[in-house]
Amino acid sequence: MESFDANGGSRLVVTELSHIKELVMQLEEHLGGSHDLCKLLASQIFSTIERSIGIITSSNFDSGPKRSAAVAGLADGLKTTKKRKMTEKMKNQVKVSSAGGGETPVDDGHSWRKYGQKEILGAKYPRGYYRCTYRHSQGCAAMKQVQRTEEDPTIFNVFYLGTHTCVPKTEAAAGKALQERNPEASGTMTVKTEGLAVAGDSKSWSAATTPFCKFSTPGSVCVAPEHSPFSAPSTSENWPVSPATSNSYHNTSFSLFHASEWRAQSELQEVVSALVVASTPPVPAMDVTDELLDVVDIDVSSFLA
DNA sequence: TCAATTTGACCTCA
């Protein structure tokens, strides 16, 4: 992993996030157009996010408490077994509404296989344990834990662990086909940083500390960062969807756009929100939003308008 | 028939 000083890392992160903004803007333009192109753009967004996370984790952002050996062990591909892999604060949490009000959270674009369920002391609902379906075939170490919230059983707390190193076959094929048809789609984007509005507009983006759910349609995704990710493994391991390496951008796609445009928008919210989580410095929660937005200026409001 | 889910037992950590 490369090494960066904090300032250099911050600049790079800003550059990468600006890249994401460009991608999102392009995506917005194509939402009514090519479905494949939208998917490719989404894939690029994820790749950029991956790089950003890498920058963050290799910089002084990560100078806080180090990952526990347990978490590191998990992230390193489940080298150890039957060990307590994490504590609550070590997990990257999002809140997800149920798919159509059903028993499971809305699809996050990856294929999961349930391997266990446990009653949790003091919790009304059991916790489900999931691994990537491709764990064995591709050695994908991604895992997640899903638990209903007591306040609203239609909302799930989802804890993501590990990195998706898998490449779902159908999506890899689609990405490749698109790449052949539309090689420019993966070209370098011009980074434009001026005129970025702080996402303080409550109608467009909630703060990193504020849960949001813009779309109330069944199956919509709500995201609520609950822990500072820098007390957690602040790496791509936190990401629900992503390749493990950021080099194979075009073969690692994410099925953001399988449903409809509103779904794509809501999932993009999730993407960027998760990024905000991953970029949050280890400061008291009440300061997170302003400080973060001073550095990470994501204008998604235009995209969501 | 195969893959996914369920569930009780086992293991590890705090």
Add this chain to the structure above:
DNA sequence: TGAGGTCAAATTGA
């Protein structure tokens, strides 16, 4: 020692 996490056999469904 109990709670949480994982395993793996049994069960279920496509």
